[in-house]
Amino acid sequence: MYVAVKGGERAIDAAHDWLAEERRGDPAVPELSVAQIREQMALAVNRVMAEGSLYDRDLAALAIKQARGDLIEAIFLIRAYRTTLPRFGGSRPVDTGAMDCIRRISATFKDAPGGQVLGPTFDYTHRLLDFALAAEGEARPDDVPPAEAAPGPRPEPAPVPHILDFLGQDGLIQAEAPGEDDPRDLTREPLELPADRALRLQSLTRGDEGFVLGLAYSTQRGYARNHAFVGELRIGTCAVELDIPELGFAVEIGEVELTECETVNQFKGSKTEPPQFTRGYGLTFGQTERKAISMALVDRALRWKELGEDFAGAPAQDEEFVLSHADNIQATGFLEHIKLPHYVDFQSEMELVRKIRAAADRARAGLGEAAE
Amino acid sequence: MSKIDDDTAPRAAWMGLLARSRPDRLAALLAPLDLPAHDWARAPESGAVMVRGRAGGTGAPFNLGEMTVTRCALRLATGEVGHAYVQGRDRAHATRAALVDALMQGPRAAEMQAAVLDPLAADRAAQRAARAGKAAATRVEFFTLVRGED
Missing domain, CATH: 1.20.5 (Single alpha-helices involved in coiled-coils or other helix-helix interfaces)
Incomplete structure (x- = not known):
């Protein structure tokens, strides 16, 4: 148990002054601006938005600067900030089928209608350090030419259909249960088990990337193996629509960049379900595809009960275990408190x-x- | 909850365009215009909207996470009430968006359309086309190789 302590005020002030100095680093090196972090550390910004559960690039970049690059500390700052914001409402569910895609790939269908688009990806790079990026004053990488557009007439951004819809038309993949109810909200009520799928998805999308990745990997290695293929992975922007009560109609209030992963999983059938493919689903803020794929694998593992599968005793199937430990702010809060005076x-x-x-x-x- | 879509669709469209515009761009477009004074019906206020997704992309809704939004409502001396819900925390941006919304309901609608909304729509179309062009350059055709054993 933690018991309040008094004293040490001067030491704490001095520690925080020193922290500010260390944050700045060597004054001979130019200071980073929030805009530089937002533009050039974009994937760190995306992770802080996804796990901080607040889509605001400038705030996420500020948090990263303040936290000296400690992303969990930055997520903590964002979570604390978001509790100060009044909630104006819940959006209409985003239509990911109408996403303006910058990346869209399928590991299952070579000739996916709408095509395979790699987008700005690390895939197929050689993972060799690029010393040109470290060159100062010589070959400045700042002068990289902008990516070239495809030759020929400019393609119109068109809606790209979900690839799994084509399996659905043949009845080869289990359909999603429709619904329009307001989902339960982890940030408004304490977690109660059993959770429904909406609550699990909310927990996973804001869960720690490392934790969700580790669990997903465990399913691939055989702990509740469910043979996942990436049916489709897409990244792009979606409009967010909100019903405005004072106007009586819905308005687009902005757009968010999202990563969506749909997995196709082998399924032999059960007492209640015919043999068919089943789905896992990942949807995350920003370009966060490792997280989205991990989320889809863990979502699928957690669905064993509704699909009539056996509980294999694997951690990734255990809803209480996964949902109680996925949140890195809860985890770090409890873990780090043991260093405070006891x-x-x-x-x-x-x-x-x-x-x-x-x-x-x-x-x-x-x-x-x-x-x- | 829409009343009659035909009535509300154009207004929803311009409000959406204003909400998604860059604050500095909207400010620059409004700078040369003569803008009327206004009273607040609701002073600018920043808050959050919970963004929702659907399980599997098409199933039941779930809470994805919040986004920052700033809203306000203002009234012109001529009686029109302008509303704005814009992404981010920029109160001046929300005010400008509400002002355009109000002016679009009065005699200056054509002027606003030409001086503000059309350029914003053109920016947006150009930006989308540029991204679509870059994406198209990374389109791949994968081939499966036939192995020679049969």
Whole structure:
């Protein structure tokens, strides 16, 4: 138990002053602006938005600067900030089928209608350090020419259909249960189990990337294996529509960049379901495809009950385990609090150990006398 | 909840265009115009909207995360009420968007359309086309190789 302590004010102030100095680093090196972080550390910004659960690039960049690049600390700052914002409402569900895609690939269909578009990806790079990026004053990488557009007439951005719809038309993949109810909200009510799928998806999309990745990997290695293929992975922007009560109609209030992953999973059928493919689903803020794929695998593993599968005892199938441990702010809060003063707590533990030792010593002494 | 879509669709469209515009761009387009004074019906206020997705892209809704939004409502001396809900935390941007919304309901609608909305729509179309062009350059054709064993 943590008991409040007093004192140390001057030391704490001095520690925070030093922290500010360390954050700035060597004054001979130019200071980073929030805009530079937003534009050039975009994938860190995306992660902070996804796990901070607040889509605002400038705030995420500011948080990263303030946290000296510690992304979990930055996520913590964003989570704290978002609690100060009044909630204007919940949007209409975004239509990912109408996404303006910059990337769209399928690992299952070579000739996917709408085509395969790689987008700005690390895939197929050689993962060799590029020393040109470190060159100062010589071949400046800042002068990279803008990416070229495809030759010929400019393609109109057109809606790109979801690839899995084509499997759905043949009845080869399980259909999503429709629904329009307002989903339960983890940020407004405490987590109650059993959770429904909406609550699981919310927990996973804001969950720690490393944790969700590790769980997803465990399913691939055999802990509740479900043979996932990436049916489709797409990145792009979607409009966000909000019903405005004072106007009586819905308005687009902005757009968000999203990563969506739909997996196709092998399924032999069960007592209740015919043999068919099943789905896992990942949807995350920003370009965060490792997270979206991981989310889809874990979503699928957690669906064992509704699909009538057996519980194999794997961590990724255990809703209580996954949902209770996915949030890195809860986790780090509880973990890091044990470094704060626990003097009263520890003193009572120490007294207890001394008492037990004394009793044990007395008992040993008693035994020794009896033996002589 | 729409009343009659034909009535509300044009207004929803311009409000959406204003909400998605870049704050500096909207400010620059309005700078040369003579803008009327206004009273607040609702002073600018920043908050959040919970963005929702659907399970599997087509199923039941779930909460994805929030986005920052700023809203306000203002009234012109001539009686028109302008509303704005814009992405981000920029109160001046929300005010400008509401002002355009109000002016679009009065005699200056054609002027606003030409001086503000048309350029914003053109910017947006150009930006989308540029992204679509870059994406098209990364379109691939994968071939599966036939192995020679049969």
